[in-house]
Amino acid sequence: MAEISIPRVAVTQAQAGAASAQSLIEIESLSLFYGATKALKNISVTLGERVVTAFIGPSGCGKSTLLRCLNRMNDLIDNVRIEGSCKIGGHDIYSPDVDVIELRKRVGMVFQKSNPFPKSIYENVAYGLRLHGVKAKSDLDTAVEKSLRQSALWDEVKDRLHTSALGLSGGQQQRLCIARAIAIRPEIILMDEPASALDPIATARIEELILELKKDFTIVIVTHNMQQAARISDYTAFFYIGELIEFDTTGKIFTNPSKKQTEDYVTGRFG
Amino acid sequence: MRLRFPPRPHQFFAVTPSPQNESRRSHGWMGIHRGHKARPGEWLAEKFIFLVSLSAILMVLLIFLFVAREALPVFFGQTNTALVQKPIPPDEMDKHSAAELAAYLEITPEQFAKLPKSTLRTLMDIKAEGQDDIPENFRNDPDARINTTEWQYLVRAHQWTDYDKPEYIWQPVGEIKKFNIIPLVVGTLKVTLVGLLFAVPLAVGAAIYVSQLARPRLREFLKPAIEMLSGIPSVVVGFFALLVMATVLQSIFHYQTRLNAFVAGLALGFAVIPVIFSIAEDALTSVPRAYTQAALALGASRWQTAWQIVLPAALPGVFAAAVLGFGRAIGETMIVLMVCSASVMSWNVFDSARSITTTIAAEMAEAVSGGPHYRILFMLGALLFAATFVSNMIGDFVIHRFKLKLEGKR
Numbered sequence: 060m061a062e063i064s065i066p067r068v069a070v071t072q073a074q075a076g077a078a079s080a081q082s083l084i085e086i087e088s089l090s091l092f093y094g095a096t097k098a099l100k101n102i103s104v105t106l107g108e109r110v111v112t113a114f115i116g117p118s119g120c121g122k123s124t125l126l127r128c129l130n131r132m133n134d135l136i137d138n139v140r141i142e143g144s145c146k147i148g149g150h151d152i153y154s155p156d157v158d159v160i161e162l163r164k165r166v167g168m169v170f171q172k173s174n175p176f177p178k179s180i181y182e183n184v185a186y187g188l189r190l191h192g193v194k195a196k197s198d199l200d201t202a203v204e205k206s207l208r209q210s211a212l213w214d215e216v217k218d219r220l221h222t223s224a225l226g227l228s229g230g231q232q233q234r235l236c237i238a239r240a241i242a243i244r245p246e247i248i249l250m251d252e253p254a255s256a257l258d259p260i261a262t263a264r265i266e267e268l269i270l271e272l273k274k275d276f277t278i279v280i281v282t283h284n285m286q287q288a289a290r291i292s293d294y295t296a297f298f299y300i301g302e303l304i305e306f307d308t309t310g311k312i313f314t315n316p317s318k319k320q321t322e323d324y325v326t327g328r329f330g
Numbered sequence: 331m332r333l334r335f336p337p338r339p340h341q342f343f344a345v346t347p348s349p350q351n352e353s354r355r356s357h358g359w360m361g362i363h364r365g366h367k368a369r370p371g372e373w374l375a376e377k378f379i380f381l382v383s384l385s386a387i388l389m390v391l392l393i394f395l396f397v398a399r400e401a402l403p404v405f406f407g408q409t410n411t412a413l414v415q416k417p418i419p420p421d422e423m424d425k426h427s428a429a430e431l432a433a434y435l436e437i438t439p440e441q442f443a444k445l446p447k448s449t450l451r452t453l454m455d456i457k458a459e460g461q462d463d464i465p466e467n468f469r470n471d472p473d474a475r476i477n478t479t480e481w482q483y484l485v486r487a488h489q490w491t492d493y494d495k496p497e498y499i500w501q502p503v504g505e506i507k508k509f510n511i512i513p514l515v516v517g518t519l520k521v522t523l524v525g526l527l528f529a530v531p532l533a534v535g536a537a538i539y540v541s542q543l544a545r546p547r548l549r550e551f552l553k554p555a556i557e558m559l560s561g562i563p564s565v566v567v568g569f570f571a572l573l574v575m576a577t578v579l580q581s582i583f584h585y586q587t588r589l590n591a592f593v594a595g596l597a598l599g600f601a602v603i604p605v606i607f608s609i610a611e612d613a614l615t616s617v618p619r620a621y622t623q624a625a626l627a628l629g630a631s632r633w634q635t636a637w638q639i640v641l642p643a644a645l646p647g648v649f650a651a652a653v654l655g656f657g658r659a660i661g662e663t664m665i666v667l668m669v670c671s672a673s674v675m676s677w678n679v680f681d682s683a684r685s686i687t688t689t690i691a692a693e694m695a696e697a698v699s700g701g702p703h704y705r706i707l708f709m710l711g712a713l714l715f716a717a718t719f720v721s722n723m724i725g726d727f728v729i730h731r732f733k734l735k736l737e738g739k740r
Contacts, residue, residue, distance in 0.1 A: 130627060132623065132626070132627060135623075135626065137545075137546060160629045160630075160631060161629070163626065163627055163628065163629040164628075164629035167627065167628070168627035170620060170623065170624065170627075172620060174618070174620035174621060174623070174624045175624075176621055176624065176625070176639055176643070177621075177642070177643050177736040177737070178642070186625075186628065186638070186639075187628040187629065190628060190629055190630050190634060191629065223735070223736070223737070225736070225737055236624070239624070239628065240627075240628070243628065243629065
C-alpha cells in the first residue's frame with residue numbers, strides 16, 4: 060500500500076489499532092419486529108473491544124433500535140419480537156437465564172437528550188453505585204470523583220456537588236450522564252446521538268471525552284453527524300431501512316466504500 | 331411625534347398612493363399599531379374568560395363573607411344563652427342601648443331597629459315572664475347563669491354542675507346548652523386522619539402500580555375502575571360502612587363501640603382514594619420517560635425505578651393529591667354522619683366521633699334562625715372554611731418549594 064495519501068495515514072493507524080481489538084459483541088442474523096413491522100432485517104456484525112463503533116444512516120434506518128438491542132432496552136416496548144442472536148463476550152444476552160439488570164450494569168447507555176435525575180449532581184453519579192450495592196460513603200466519594208474527572212466535569216462541579224443537576228448547562232448535563240454511566244464501570248457504553256442536542260463547543264468536548272473513554276470502554280455510538288462519526292470512530296456501520304449495508308473501518312467507509320448506497324450517503328447525496 | 335416607517339421600494343406588495351391606501355397606512359405599518367382592534371373576537375373572548383375567572387374568586391369570597399357574617403355575633407359576644415338573666419323591667423327599656431336590648435331579646439340589631447316600639451315592649455314582657463317560668467331546680471344552679479357562648483366555654487373545658495371534672499361538651503339542646511367545639515374539632519381530625527392514613531398509602535401505591543408497573547392492558551382496565559369509585563355517592567359508601575364494614579371490623583378488632591371513628595375513617599378513605607389516586611397517577615405519569623429510561627439503563631429494576639426515581643420526581647404532584655384528599659376528607663359529611671355521630675371528647679379512634687360538617691348538617695335544620703346555636707354552627711362553618719384555606723395555602727407553599735428544589739433553582 061504505497062500510494063496511501065496523507066489523510067489516510069491516520070485512518071490506517073486507527074485501523075491498525077482496531078485490527079488488534081478482540082471481538083466483544085457478536086450479532087448474528089438478528090431481526091426485530093415491532094408488531095408486524097420488521098424494523099431490523101437479518102443483521103450480522105461483530106464489534107470489537109475497546110474501539111469506537113459508529114452506527115450511521117438516515118432516520119428510521121434502525122440504528123438506534125439495534126443499539127437498544129444491546130442492553131435490551133427494547134424489552135420496555137410492547138409487541139417487540141427479536142429473532143437471531145446477540146452475544147456479548149460469548150453469552151447470548153437474549154437467553155432466558157440472563158439477568159437483564161446484570162446485563163445493563165455491564166452495558167451502560169447515554170441518551171440523545173441529557174436526562175440527569177432531578178437530584179443533586181453527586182446523587183446522580185452515586186445512584187448507579189448504590190443500586191449495585193456500594194454503601195460506604197468513602198467508596199462512593201472516590202467513585203463519584205473518579206467518574207466526574209473521567210468525564211471532564213470535575214473541575215466545573217466540584218464546588219457544587221450537592222446542588223441540583225438540573226442547574227447545569229446542556230453540555231454539562233450530558234457529561235454528567237456519561238459520568239453516571241461510567242460510574243458503575245460497564246464494559247460497553249452505548250451512546251444514542253449523545254451530542255445531537257448540543258452546541259459545537261459542547262459537542263467537541265463530548266467527542267474528546269469519547270476518544271478518552273475508548274481506552275477503558277467499548278463504545279458504540281449512533282450519530283447523524285457524519286463528520287462526527289469520521290472524527291471519533293474506528294469502525295462504522297451504515298444502515299439503510301433496517302438493513303446493515305456496510306460495515307468496515309471508518310476510513311474505508313468514508314473514503315472508499317464498497318457499496319454504492321454507502322457512498323451516496325456519506326457524500327451527502329441522500330439522507 | 332409618532333415614528334413612521336419610511337416607504338421602501340421592496341415592500342411585499344406595491345403601494346400606490348391613493349386615498350384608500352393612505353387611510354390604511356394611518357393605522358401604522360402593516361397594521362402593527364392596531365392592537366386589539368384588529369382581532370375584536372379574540373379580545374372579547376379573552377376579557378370574558380377573565381371575568382369568569384374573577385367571578386369564581388368573588389364567589390369564594392362572598393360565600394366566606396356570608397358564612398362569617400352570620401357568625402359575627404358570636405365573635406362580638408352579642409349572644410347570650412344564660413338561662414337566668416338579670417331581667418330588664420319593660421319600663422326601663424329606654425335606659426339601655428339598642429344593642430344591649432337586642433342581645434337581651436335574642437334578636438339582631440337590624441330586626442330590633444325594624445320592630446315598632448309596641449312590639450318590642452311585648453317582647454320585653456314575654457321575656458320577663460319567661461324568667462318566671464324557669465324550673466325551680468335551675469334557679470340555684472350556677473350553670474344557669476353562664477353565657478355558654480363566651481369563648482372560654484367554647485374552647486376550654488368547664489366543670490359543669492354534677493360533673494366530677496372539667497370536660498369538653500357539645501350539647502346544644504336542653505335547658506343549659508353546651509357549645510364546646512373541641513370535641514367536634516377532635517372528631518373531625520380523628521376521622522380525617524384515619525381516612526388519610528388509610529387512603530394516601532393505598533391511593534399512591536395504586537397510582538405507582540398503575541402508572542409504572544402495570545402492563546398497558548391492565549392499566550387500561552385498572553385506571554377507570556379505580557376512578558369509578560368516585561362515582562359512588564357518599565350516601566351509598568356510608569350505608570355500606572354502616573351495615574357491612576362496621577360489623578366485619580368489629581368482629582376482627584373486638585372493640586366496644588360498633589360505630590366509631592375508625593369505621594368512619596376507613597369509609598372516608600374509600601371516598602377519598604379515587605381523588606388522590608387520580609391526581610397522583612397523573613403526576614407520576616407525567617414524569618419524563620427519560621428518567622425511567624436512564625434508571626433502567628443503569629440496571630435499576632422497575633420497582634427501584636418507580637420508588638427511587640419516579641416517585642421523588644413526582645412528589646410535588648403526589649403531595650398536592652394528598653392535600654386535595656385532605657380537603658375532600660375534612661369536608662365529607664354524609665359518611666361520618668351515617669357511621670358515627672356522638673360528640674365524644676376522645677382521641678381514641680375506637681370511640682365515636684362527630685365531625686364539624688356532620689354537626690352543621692344534622693343540626694342546622696333544628697337551630698332557631700338567628701339564635702345562638704345557629705350562630706355557632708355558622709362559626710363552625712367559617713372555621714372549617716379557614717382551616718381548608720390554610721391547609722391549601724400551606725400545601726401550595728410546600729409544593730412550590732418542592733418544585734423549585736427539583737428544578738435546581740434552590
